[in-house]
Amino acid sequence: MIDLRTLREDPDRLRASQRARGESDSVVDSLLELDERRRSALTSFETLRAEQKSMGKSVSKASGEEKAALLGRAKDLAAQVKTAEAEAERLGGELDELLGSIPNIVDPAAPHGGEDDYTVLETVGTPREFDFEPRDHLELGELLGAIDMERGAKVSGSRFFFLKGVGARLQLGLLNMAMQQAIEAGFVPMITPVLVKPETMAGTGFHVAHDKEIYRLPEDDLYLVGTSEVSLAGYHAHEILPEGDLPLRYAGWSSCFRREAGSYGKDTRGIIRVHQFDKVEMFSYCRPENASEEHQRLLQWEKDMLAKIEVPYRIIDTAAGDLGMSAARKFDCEGWIPTQGRYRELTSTSNCTEFQARRLGVRFRDKDGKTQSAATLNGTLATTRWIVAILENHQQADGSVVVPQALRPFVGLDVLEPAK
RNA sequence: GGAGGAUUCGCCUAGUGGCCGAGGGCGCACGCUUGGAAAGCGUGUAUAGGGCAACCUAUCAGGGGUUCAAAUCCCCUAUCCUCCGCCA
Numbered sequence: 001m002i003d004l005r006t007l008r009e010d011p012d013r014l015r016a017s018q019r020a021r022g023e024s025d026s027v028v029d030s031l032l033e034l035d036e037r038r039r040s041a042l043t044s045f046e047t048l049r050a051e052q053k054s055m056g057k058s059v060s061k062a063s064g065e066e067k068a069a070l071l072g073r074a075k076d077l078a079a080q081v082k083t084a085e086a087e088a089e090r091l092g093g094e095l096d097e098l099l100g101s102i103p104n105i106v107d108p109a110a111p112h113g114g115e116d117d118y119t120v121l122e123t124v125g126t127p128r129e130f131d132f133e134p135r136d137h138l139e140l141g142e143l144l145g146a147i148d149m150e151r152g153a154k155v156s157g158s159r160f161f162f163l164k165g166v167g168a169r170l171q172l173g174l175l176n177m178a179m180q181q182a183i184e185a186g187f188v189p190m191i192t193p194v195l196v197k198p199e200t201m202a203g204t205g206f207h208v209a210h211d212k213e214i215y216r217l218p219e220d221d222l223y224l225v226g227t228s229e230v231s232l233a234g235y236h237a238h239e240i241l242p243e244g245d246l247p248l249r250y251a252g253w254s255s256c257f258r259r260e261a262g263s264y265g266k267d268t269r270g271i272i273r274v275h276q277f278d279k280v281e282m283f284s285y286c287r288p289e290n291a292s293e294e295h296q297r298l299l300q301w302e303k304d305m306l307a308k309i310e311v312p313y314r315i316i317d318t319a320a321g322d323l324g325m326s327a328a329r330k331f332d333c334e335g336w337i338p339t340q341g342r343y344r345e346l347t348s349t350s351n352c353t354e355f356q357a358r359r360l361g362v363r364f365r366d367k368d369g370k371t372q373s374a375a376t377l378n379g380t381l382a383t384t385r386w387i388v389a390i391l392e393n394h395q396q397a398d399g400s401v402v403v404p405q406a407l408r409p410f411v412g413l414d415v416l417e418p419a420k
Numbered sequence: 421g422g423a424g425g426a427u428u429c430g431c432c433u434a435g436u437g438g439c440c441g442a443g444g445g446c447g448c449a450c451g452c453u454u455g456g457a458a459a460g461c462g463u464g465u466a467u468a469g470g471g472c473a474a475c476c477u478a479u480c481a482g483g484g485g486u487u488c489a490a491a492u493c494c495c496c497u498a499u500c501c502u503c504c505g506c507c508a
Contacts, residue, residue, distance in 0.1 A: 074489080
């Protein structure tokens with residue numbers, strides 16, 4: 001949620017942000033006008049209410065005829081108060097709805113434009129030259145007895161799968177390695193709920209009603225999270241955090257659920273795009289003025305993880321139009337996928353500034369004792385998709401896969417051998 | 421799933437229609453006292469919004485209702501506790 005006060009003082013910031021996203025900046029005027037109307041409605045209500053309260057006191061003191069007369073006038077006033085209140089509430093609701101639909105103000109440093117207008121910040125490592133025809137991750141996964149898509153489809157439908165044997169071990173090892181790195185860096189490890197209430201979903205910046213990615217359990221009014229970011233953002237909702245506790249860093253391990261609606265025909269092979277996967281996610285609450293630095297730190301921790309799996313990757317600075325609702329800036333690390341001849345997203349780190357915290361009521365008390373909204377950030381440490389990059393980049397001609405050095409203690413194997 | 425009880429200011433609690441945004445205790449902060457400390461005494465101690473100064477308004481789990489007036493009465497919902505049933 002955008003801060004109304006900032007908006008009043010500097011509406012051009014939001015206008016510029018909207019344009020950077022490639023969206024209309026006319027909402028700014030609607031917003032300002034609505035805010036004006038709401039405030040005047042609120043003032044009339046408050047004035048009337050104050051009058052009503054003082055009259056109430058006179059009524060209690062009066063008696064007889066005087067009381068009857070006062071009562072009549074008070075009744076009148078009560079009706080007026082009711083109308084004024086309803087009007088103020090109506091406008092307030094309208095304003096909240098409009099305000100809630102406006103995405104975060106983009107960091108001016110983010111590239112302008114849409115999905116393809118990202119800039120590449122850094123390329124790390126060199127794609128390997130194969131002296132044999134590399135197999136894709138699914139072929140390898142089946143050879144190794146690691147991935148079973150067919151039975152996944154039998155049991156749950158398309159885009160579901162089983163990780164089996166060394167596949168299961170690989171994922172557990174990978175995520176455990178991520179957890180360990182996080183713990184060593186001072187993160188609090190968390191295993192989070194995957195079903196959340198609508199307000200938690202909405203607070204994090206997802207549209208419960210419209211978002212086509214969200215699985216819903218209407219019977220219970222619960223929603224499956226697409227990432228533990230949602231649960232971790234909600235964790236401190238409506239709390240005032242002691243200033244000294246910041247930054248608060250959590251590492252959440254959870255399954256993630258995505259409907260992948262509208263992606264028919266895309267990445268249908270293997271586990272690149274699936275309805276359910278596992279992820280270790282960093283989440284940080286910090287002071288707004290430290291958010292940019294914190295964002296760089298999260299990015300560095302992602303790079304540390306990627307170094308451990310020894311996969312070439314590049315870092316992109318996502319363009320404004322592709323940031324989504326909550327992010328002011330987003331860096332993705334994309335790993336090299338040999339059989340696709342291109343880089344695919346392995347991590348994503350977003351600086352949501354105070355946007356989520358304002359919606360969720362996460363505040364902290366500063367040195368002057370004043371409360372202010374915290375900034376929130378998130379970033380990926382490892383996901384099921386990483387298995388794709390690991391298998392493909394470390395495969396050998398015979399279909400075996402060398403486990404990256406750092407991962408070996410966690411997987412308990414040096415080489416994954418094809419099942420006999 | 422059924423029955424009952426609970427939910428007030430960081431914590432404990434007072435409060436059954438107007439004098440209650442709300443008293444007391446604890447905790448915390450500041451001050452006085454002291455050589456220093458403890459004790460003692462005093463003052464302060466929610467959040468949000470509007471003017472942004474005085475002040476005003478809202479909030480006693482959340483929502484709705486009754487009333488001139490609700491922490492207080494009525495209805496619904498949520499959470500927690502106890503008991504019963506059911507399932508793991």
